[in-house]
Amino acid sequence: MHRILIVDDSFTARSLIKKSVNICGLQDALFWEADNGKRALEILRNESIDLVLTDVNMPEMDGLNLLKRIKSSPKLFDVPVVVITSLKNDTSERLMLQEHATAVLGKPIAIPEMYRLLKDTLHMI
């Protein structure tokens, strides 16, 4: 069973991401939700998470800072972080990948792209 943390300040966006993950074949995934990076870090400290799916533009702590905090922690470095954002362009994608994001997806989520990503990242069949 895969343990997935979804970080987005929009309830709607979190619901859409969960549905996309379910559609991609992970009906039994366990989800944690956070509405900003700070809350996400609290969850990551206390739970064993297999994958983080995070937005960029959020109050309190944005997705880029969350990514930097995860990748600077020896304990969390190996947790894959996928950025899902409406601000995707060549520049932002390059920046996120330099900070060790696993991938950057644009909004609205394309299901085939999400499926390939989950397959590669979580080694789904």
Place this chain on the structure above:
Amino acid sequence: MQNDDVFLSMRRAMEEASERLFFRELIDVNSKPSDQVFRSGDYQVILKVTNPFKGQIQLFFPKDSAAQLVTEMLGEPVDEIEKIKDGLAEFGNTFGGLFFKNFLRSNGAYQMGLPECRQMGNKKAVSLDRVWVFDLDDVNIYAGIQKE
């Protein structure tokens, strides 16, 4: 900004966002003076833009269709005002990203703030002169750009 480029980018963004999020096809687009289209209680989504221009992208959703649109987006009944506002703001956020992706052809930098959604009390508070009217079958969504 060239008006033709803005219009085409808006149109493509609305086509993609409405098909993917509301599962609705864009039927037609036209332009109208803003005081002819809004009613008190309609929902307004404001996206502040700081790059490549300073200003706002504004979207307007009729109050009678807003709950239905968010219900279609989530695939479950939505009638709470806060959830409607959240859904419309997320649509606006996605629309804004698609607009700039088309307008800048994927390689230019842009920066938007967090989307804000509110219900309009007074249509005279809208400072846009003209808006584009996007006909999504039996629902209209309105959009405009205000530059500082």
